[in-house]
Amino acid sequence: MGEDTESSKVNHSFLRDYVTEADVISTVEFNHTGDLLATGDKGGRVVVFQRETVVGHKPKGELEQVGETGESGEYNVYSTFQSHEPDFDYLKSLEIEEKINKIRWLPQQNAAHFLLSTNDKTIKLWKVSERDKQPEGYNLKDEEGRVKDISTVTSLQVPVLRPTDLMVEVRPRRVFSNGHTYHVNSISVNSDGETYLSADDLRINMWHLGITDRSFNIVDIKPANMEELTEVITAAEFHPHHCHLFVYSSSKGSLRLCDMRASALCDKHTKLFEEPEDPGSRSFFSEIVSSVSDVKFSHNGRYLLTRDYLTAKVWDLHMEKGPVETYQVHDYLRTKLCSLYENDCIFDKFECVWNSSDSVIMTGAYNSFFRMFDRETGRGVTLEAWRETSKPRAVLRTRRIYTGGKRRRGDVGVDSLDFTKKILHMAWHPEENIIAIASTNNLYIFQDRVSPDTQGPDLGSNTI
Amino acid sequence: MRYSYQRRTCAIARAKMFPKGTKRKFSDSREEPVAGGEDVNQSSLAAVRMLSSYSLQRQSLLDMSLIKLQLCHMLVEPNLCRSVLIANTVRQIQEEMTQDGTWQIMTQALSAANAAAQCSADRLVATEVLCRQTEAAQGEQVPKPFPVVGSEGCPAEEVLEEEEEAAAAEVGMTMSTVSPQAPTSYLPGTFGMDPCWEEEETGEDDDDDDEEEEEDSEECGSGSEGEERERDSLVEDTRTAEQVFGTFEIKNPAPSPDPALEELFSDVDASYYDLDTVLTGMQSVPKMGPYDLLESLSSHGPSPLSSSTSCRSDLNELDHIMEIIVGS
Numbered sequence A: 001m002g003e004d005t006e007s008s009k010v011n012h013s014f015l016r017d018y019v020t021e022a023d024v025i026s027t028v029e030f031n032h033t034g035d036l037l038a039t040g041d042k043g044g045r046v047v048v049f050q051r052e053t054v055v056g057h058k059p060k061g062e063l064e065q066v067g068e069t070g071e072s073g074e075y076n077v078y079s080t081f082q083s084h085e086p087d088f089d090y091l092k093s094l095e096i097e098e099k100i101n102k103i104r105w106l107p108q109q110n111a112a113h114f115l116l117s118t119n120d121k122t123i124k125l126w127k128v129s130e131r132d133k134q135p136e137g138y139n140l141k142d143e144e145g146r147v148k149d150i151s152t153v154t155s156l157q158v159p160v161l162r163p164t165d166l167m168v169e170v171r172p173r174r175v176f177s178n179g180h181t182y183h184v185n186s187i188s189v190n191s192d193g194e195t196y197l198s199a200d201d202l203r204i205n206m207w208h209l210g211i212t213d214r215s216f217n218i219v220d221i222k223p224a225n226m227e228e229l230t231e232v233i234t235a236a237e238f239h240p241h242h243c244h245l246f247v248y249s250s251s252k253g254s255l256r257l258c259d260m261r262a263s264a265l266c267d268k269h270t271k272l273f274e275e276p277e278d279p280g281s282r283s284f285f286s287e288i289v290s291s292v293s294d295v296k297f298s299h300n301g302r303y304l305l306t307r308d309y310l311t312a313k314v315w316d317l318h319m320e321k322g323p324v325e326t327y328q329v330h331d332y333l334r335t336k337l338c339s340l341y342e343n344d345c346i347f348d349k350f351e352c353v354w355n356s357s358d359s360v361i362m363t364g365a366y367n368s369f370f371r372m373f374d375r376e377t378g379r380g381v382t383l384e385a386w387r388e389t390s391k392p393r394a395v396l397r398t399r400r401i402y403t404g405g406k407r408r409r410g411d412v413g414v415d416s417l418d419f420t421k422k423i424l425h426m427a428w429h430p431e432e433n434i435i436a437i438a439s440t441n442n443l444y445i446f447q448d449r450v451s452p453d454t455q456g457p458d459l460g461s462n463t464i
Numbered sequence B: 001m002r003y004s005y006q007r008r009t010c011a012i013a014r015a016k017m018f019p020k021g022t023k024r025k026f027s028d029s030r031e032e033p034v035a036g037g038e039d040v041n042q043s044s045l046a047a048v049r050m051l052s053s054y055s056l057q058r059q060s061l062l063d064m065s066l067i068k069l070q071l072c073h074m075l076v077e078p079n080l081c082r083s084v085l086i087a088n089t090v091r092q093i094q095e096e097m098t099q100d101g102t103w104q105i106m107t108q109a110l111s112a113a114n115a116a117a118q119c120s121a122d123r124l125v126a127t128e129v130l131c132r133q134t135e136a137a138q139g140e141q142v143p144k145p146f147p148v149v150g151s152e153g154c155p156a157e158e159v160l161e162e163e164e165e166a167a168a169a170e171v172g173m174t175m176s177t178v179s180p181q182a183p184t185s186y187l188p189g190t191f192g193m194d195p196c197w198e199e200e201e202t203g204e205d206d207d208d209d210d211e212e213e214e215e216d217s218e219e220c221g222s223g224s225e226g227e228e229r230e231r232d233s234l235v236e237d238t239r240t241a242e243q244v245f246g247t248f249e250i251k252n253p254a255p256s257p258d259p260a261l262e263e264l265f266s267d268v269d270a271s272y273y274d275l276d277t278v279l280t281g282m283q284s285v286p287k288m289g290p291y292d293l294l295e296s297l298s299s300h301g302p303s304p305l306s307s308s309t310s311c312r313s314d315l316n317e318l319d320h321i322m323e324i325i326v327g328s
Helices: A004-007 A288-289 A331-342 B002-017 B038-070 B080-098 B104-117 B118-134 B160-179 B203-234 B238-244 B262-271 B273-283 B286-298 B310-326
Strands: A025-030 A038-039 A045-051 A074-081 A087-089 A095-096 A102-105 A113-116 A123-136 A158-176 A188-190 A197-198 A203-208 A216-220 A231-240 A246-249 A257-258 A271-273 A294-297 A303-307 A312-317 A326-329 A352-356 A361-363 A369-374 A380-384 A425-428 A434-439 A444-448 A458-461
Touching: A025 A102, A025 A434, A025 A444, A038 A102, A038 A113, A038 A434, A045 A113, A045 A288, A074 A123, A102 A188, A113 A188, A113 A380, A197 A231, A231 A294, A246 A294, A288 A331, A288 B080, A294 A352, A303 A352, A312 A361, A331 B038, A352 A425, A361 A425, A444 B238, B038 B080
Parallel strands: A025 A425, A188 A231
Antiparallel strands: A025 A038, A038 A045, A045 A074, A087 A095, A102 A113, A113 A123, A123 A158, A188 A197, A197 A203, A203 A216, A231 A246, A246 A257, A257 A271, A294 A303, A303 A312, A312 A326, A352 A361, A361 A369, A369 A380, A425 A434, A434 A444, A444 A458
């Protein structure tokens, strides 16, 4: 393969940067309070981080509550567990990857935390709970749990709870299996607190959190004749407030809002959001780049945010004929589509997120860049998540892609972009300006203070 | 049926590479005498080249897409979304080619060229089967049928490197044999392809193109292999292949040797999307990964392409090798 002539040019730096495939982060999600951050990786593991609680003096000498999070709360590893194992489909003789596709937290109801994690086929409900006390003084068992010889028991004692070191226990509470023939790409917890949906390429199912042996199929776009298949489901989400509404996106760039009150099977949409194609810019790649990779409701439930290959769009739920805002994420790639098609980068699925007030949207790009767009001004900024340039408490500097005109120092040329460093997964704290960015096996957490300074503790590899 | 379609496409590619009387510029060590027919080709070449650059690029995109569809990683179930998007692209190109009439030209050229390409096919089969056995196929590759780099940023003329010149020559030849006037609809930009093929201003392009070419050649190494297999299948005896791979079930309608357009499209639709069966059929014997294309292509029944009886000896050799592998 031309190695003889190219040996002198072989770049060995990849050996230094070798990343275990299993450590690549595949999903990131804050819980509803933002105190916990969960990441899933390709090896089927879930790592949960907890925000440090800082007990400090409040101004004006007010009493502070124990455990109140202070300003400089950093995220530390809270728990790690193996969520999914590699599996094998005997019927089709195909492996089932253990990669965690999505994690969603349930709203907290008691001291324990619950999260849903899914791979391609199976969804699991995990209970994450703390234990800081342990019963001691059993009559029939000794300290290690072995059964005592009864003859040695001479008196009765009452077991007491003694404080121990904090232990975090994670237990699988439900396993929702055999619900999907195709690969699960989304899960979404309903606002009713009892149900959730899971979407694969062709179907969407609704489950009850307490029932694992059956689910309702609410969307089915599988054609009777698979030869006629031209469109697949790419993402789905429940409305944040209305428990009967959900949206799903397709590979043709359309969004469908469905109302479960209308019928049991929501194949017929209530609203169809589609932007008419610009005939002037049509190319063979038009359809591929219009495929929506992620859809998110805004926190107020009035808007939808979608991401396709080159843009991020904001849609008003009341207007179906087109988005109200369109943001160019990396338009300089428009002339590179053929190469990106060749190396499969054109199929990368980028996620997008809202900030807590729905005024800023964020999405990822290549070369470890990610973009934020201020909806009020319409302006975007490019930031970088890269270890070399991110020291703790360093200010994130904005980057620029050089596309012509005067070239400034630090500008990155389009042809020197590293397409292997892609920012696909990210999350925004539900209340504060804290963002979590996943870049291959690294997790970056950036916090925004009242001042424009941003600090970025690098949490490094996920294999803690 | 995507396999059948692919077979024809690659048959065309192969036919274009080894048509009777055309000098192959990219051939490794073999040298063919230049026949008299080349003069005509050369004269029409320049005229047709520019007009055919769009169709060339379109063809390359088609080939690339077909390769992508084939080379899914069969350990894990392939990404359905990606497959559907690629298939839609293929379909779009097909429709456009049908409207242009290119499709008709291709199929005519195929049947015309096939009659001439019999003998070279024999040699090919033997060589390639042996190459595959020793895994030395990469070095001996005839170049990939699709120009990988040029599409990105350079104008049509500059893009054409040696390989592409040869390919263009063949396209030129093909078109000139069919009709003297070149269809005007092949002007680049008509179908909005400009954004993709647009030229970049800076001079850095060449270096970057080289880099791209490197990584592309790595990527397409396996793609070329796929091409190989498809060429093999052209002369594959279906009956013997079915004996070997009797347990497989690639579902498809009764294969039709008639290269009429409608038949072709019905073939394309027929079994491609039956992914479940396809995957099941393919995965029944995982070891047969590289050969499943072979059998699936051949399972489409006799075609006007594989009629040469002189290939029998090579086919027996092929069968023998297949049996060894199946036995292992």
